[in-house]
Amino acid sequence: MIKAMIVVLMLATTIAGAFGSLFFKKAAKDFNFNILKQLRNTNLIIGVLLFGIGTLFYLLALRTGGLSIIYSLTSLTYIWIALISRKFLGEKMNKFKWLGIALIMLGIFLITYSLA
Numbered sequence: 001m002i003k004a005m006i007v008v009l010m011l012a013t014t015i016a017g018a019f020g021s022l023f024f025k026k027a028a029k030d031f032n033f034n035i036l037k038q039l040r041n042t043n044l045i046i047g048v049l050l051f052g053i054g055t056l057f058y059l060l061a062l063r064t065g066g067l068s069i070i071y072s073l074t075s076l077t078y079i080w081i082a083l084i085s086r087k088f089l090g091e092k093m094n095k096f097k098w099l100g101i102a103l104i105m106l107g108i109f110l111i112t113y114s115l116a
Helices: 002-028 042-064 067-073 076-089 095-115
Strands: none
Touching: 002 042, 002 067, 002 076, 042 067, 067 095, 076 095
16 A cells, blocks of 8 residues: 555656646746746746645655655656657657666666565
């Protein structure tokens, strides 16, 4: 039960972080150091909120699991970022990126195998 909860929390953490990064990318085109203008930068606000939500899920996961396992699961963010960038930003994937994703997935499996 706790192991499944850790995985669910980390999925939520990494997905929130990946979408937070997407909104930061969108916010970057309108970013400057005028704080009043940034308070109206909707993409920036959404990005900050998503990172905040992800951080809360991460803290909950840390309460119940080992840091070495949980931190390894944060590498899922790289996978989500690649897929989100492809879908929402039109970024291209090549065989090396797909191979990298496969290797990340293999690494996650090997490191978290002890959870089974």
